[in-house]
Amino acid sequence: MNKPFRLFFLFFFLLFLQVFVLNNILLFGSINPYLYIIFVFLYPLKENKIQLLFFSFLLGLLIDFFSDTGGVHAFAITFIAYLRLFFVKVYFRKLALDYPFFKLQSESFGKRFNYVVSLTVIHHLLFFLLINFSFYNLFNVLTNTFFSSIFTLVLYFIGTTIFTENE
Amino acid sequence: MQQLIFFIQRFKYFLFFILLECLAFGLTITNLSFHKSKFVNSTNSLVAGLYSQKSKITAYFRLKSEIEILVAENVRLKNLLEKRNLAVIIKDSTVVDTVKYFQKYTFTAGKVINNNFDKEFNFLTLDIGKNQGIDKEMAVVNSNGIVGIIDYTNNKYARVQSILNRNSRINARLRNTNYFGSLDWDGSDYKTVQLLDIPRQAPLRIGDTIETGGKSAIFPEGIFIGRVSKINRGNSADNRVTITLFNDMSNLGVVYVIKNFERDEIRKLENLENE
Numbered sequence: 001m002n003k004p005f006r007l008f009f010l011f012f013f014l015l016f017l018q019v020f021v022l023n024n025i026l027l028f029g030s031i032n033p034y035l036y037i038i039f040v041f042l043y044p045l046k047e048n049k050i051q052l053l054f055f056s057f058l059l060g061l062l063i064d065f066f067s068d069t070g071g072v073h074a075f076a077i078t079f080i081a082y083l084r085l086f087f088v089k090v091y092f093r094k095l096a097l098d099y100p101f102f103k104l105q106s107e108s109f110g111k112r113f114n115y116v117v118s119l120t121v122i123h124h125l126l127f128f129l130l131i132n133f134s135f136y137n138l139f140n141v142l143t144n145t146f147f148s149s150i151f152t153l154v155l156y157f158i159g160t161t162i163f164t165e166n167e
Numbered sequence: 168m169q170q171l172i173f174f175i176q177r178f179k180y181f182l183f184f185i186l187l188e189c190l191a192f193g194l195t196i197t198n199l200s201f202h203k204s205k206f207v208n209s210t211n212s213l214v215a216g217l218y219s220q221k222s223k224i225t226a227y228f229r230l231k232s233e234i235e236i237l238v239a240e241n242v243r244l245k246n247l248l249e250k251r252n253l254a255v256i257i258k259d260s261t262v263v264d265t266v267k268y269f270q271k272y273t274f275t276a277g278k279v280i281n282n283n284f285d286k287e288f289n290f291l292t293l294d295i296g297k298n299q300g301i302d303k304e305m306a307v308v309n310s311n312g313i314v315g316i317i318d319y320t321n322n323k324y325a326r327v328q329s330i331l332n333r334n335s336r337i338n339a340r341l342r343n344t345n346y347f348g349s350l351d352w353d354g355s356d357y358k359t360v361q362l363l364d365i366p367r368q369a370p371l372r373i374g375d376t377i378e379t380g381g382k383s384a385i386f387p388e389g390i391f392i393g394r395v396s397k398i399n400r401g402n403s404a405d406n407r408v409t410i411t412l413f414n415d416m417s418n419l420g421v422v423y424v425i426k427n428f429e430r431d432e433i434r435k436l437e438n439l440e441n442e
Contacts, residue, residue: 020221026417029357030285049180057187061194064207065214068283068290068326070198071191071207078191082184130195132287134333137354 007043011059014039019066030144033151036063036073037123038159040081041116045099049085056081069131076127080119091115105164116156117149124149199288201318201334209281209292210324219294222280226420233420240310272387273426275299277325279419284331287354291315291327295424301325304385306425311414312391313337313379314422325424331357331416339392340380341369347380348408350392357416359396362408371398377410384433387425 018036025032039059043052060074067073088094091111094102104112128141128148175182197203209215226233277295295301297320307314307327315335318328328335333354339362340347348365362377375395381388397409427433 026285032285050183053180053184053187057191060191061207064194065211066209066218066281068198068209068281068292069286069288070196071194075188075191075195078184078187132354133195133199137287140355 003044007055010039010042011055015059015062018063023067027151028147031147031151033155034073034124034127034148035152035155035159036060037077037080037120037152038156040077040084040119041104041156045085045088045094045102047096047099052081052084053078072127072130075130076123079126080123083122084119087115087118091118105160117153120152120156121145121149124152199334201328205319205326208290208319208326210296210319210321210326212321212323215280215292215294215324218280218292222278222294226278229418229420232418236310236420243310271428273428274423275301275426276421276423277301278421280324282417282419284329284357284416287333289329289331290318291329291419293317293325293327293422293424294323296320296323296325298322300426301424302426304430305427306386306390307422308386308390308425309414309419309422312393312412313386314414314416314419316385317424329416330360330412337386337392338380338382339377340388341365341371342376342378344369346370347382348406350377350410358412360393360410360412362395362410363405365406365408367406371395371408373398384427384430384437387427 014036018034022033022035036059040052040056043055046052056077057074060077061071063069063073064071088102091114092102092107104115107115124145125141128144132138132141194207198205198207209218275295277293277299279291280294281292283289283291291307291314293301293307301317301320303317303320305317307317313330315327315329315332316337317325319326330337330350331352333352335350335352337350338347339350346366346369348362351361351363353361365371373395377392377395379386379388379390379392391413393410393412393414395408396411399407399409
């Protein structure tokens with residue numbers, strides 16, 4: 001499969017997975033995984049950085065349409081899409097020259113873990129802060145962030161171990 | 168001018184990012200306010216169409232509980248009818264005076280095709296809209312009690328601001344008295360809501376029934392809400408009472424939308440008073 005088509009497929013697969021399956025899990029009443037953010041992890045590093053911002057904003061906005069959250073998903077995913085390059089620099093020490101050869105799966109587990117966990121926690125924290133929209137239930141925000149992050153990360157790492165073994 | 172263009176050229180990535188974030192933040196804020204028209208919501212034909220397709224499939228899994236709810240409601244309504252019959256028989260004649268008769272409310276049935284209850288600001292999507300006469304600020308109930316208020320409609324679908332929404336304020340009272348307060352939700356548990364500002368002299372006990380007060384032009388009076396489960400005897404300013412809902416908000420199927428024919432007249436009168 002060629003690359004643009006694969007990304008296109010990934011975009012809609014993640015959208016429908018999130019709104020029709022994962023939004024209905026509600027473990028212990030309120031814990032949901034937000035797995036659609038792996039779009040940001042899987043999107044290839046490119047010179048043209050604006051593309052990723054735009055597509056992740058679009059993905060977030062479409063999920064907002066489905067879950068009646070205004071622009072919360074869009075805000076959170078655009079934020080981590082912007083921060084992605086910074087974390088790539090910090091954890092993997094890659095320069096702009098290395099971008100075409102960068103593959104997340106071929107990096108060591110420790111680095112990948114740090115990278116994914118940082119972005120996921122930032123996304124979830126922003127998401128729950130905006131969903132809550134006050135400083136009234138701050139403890140709820142933190143517990144929700146913690147448990148949902150764990151759920152998302154478990155799903156992500158299970159998914160990657162399953163889908164990369166064949167290669 | 169050239170400086171400006173250079174500036175935009177140089178920071179276009181950052182500026183684009185700021186633009187998108189402002190857009191998203193703006194959409195979040197308009198989504199929360201009741202009276203603004205909304206752009207991002209689940210009532211547009213594409214999203215709601217997909218949801219109604221989904222609900223066609225998932226509706227089969229809830230048929231059993233749906234039937235139980237409907238049977239329970241039928242029993243309650245039949246018992247009410249029997250009570251009325253008795254009153255008529257005692258009078259020994261039925262008088263239907265069409266001059267005295269007037270209808271204040273009308274009910275429309277609809278199906279919940281999308282239900283949220285895990286967030287702080289929850290909304291539902293119904294498969295009925297303006298074509299069925301549904302409009303903003305109509306009450307949504309089901310057989311167990313209140314569900315919410317219509318907050319946005321288009322031709323085929325409607326969005327409901329659930330009672331599990333921190334912006335929702337509904338007039339409620341203690342059953343069989345006139346002590347009223349306003350119903351609020353603190354955003355933590357979908358099984359309980361909070362009743363605020365009920366007078367301290369109200370004879371509240373644990374297990375008492377709370378119903379809608381009819382002080383607003385939206386809800387008819389006497390619709391069930393829930394039972395008092397915790398009373399705050401402290402000295403807090405708002406006299407917060409916790410209420411366990413009769414309704415299971417995580418399991419909603421068919422709901423009724425109530426239209427109040429006198430709403431506009433009541434509104435007009437209330438606005439006159441304010442001036």
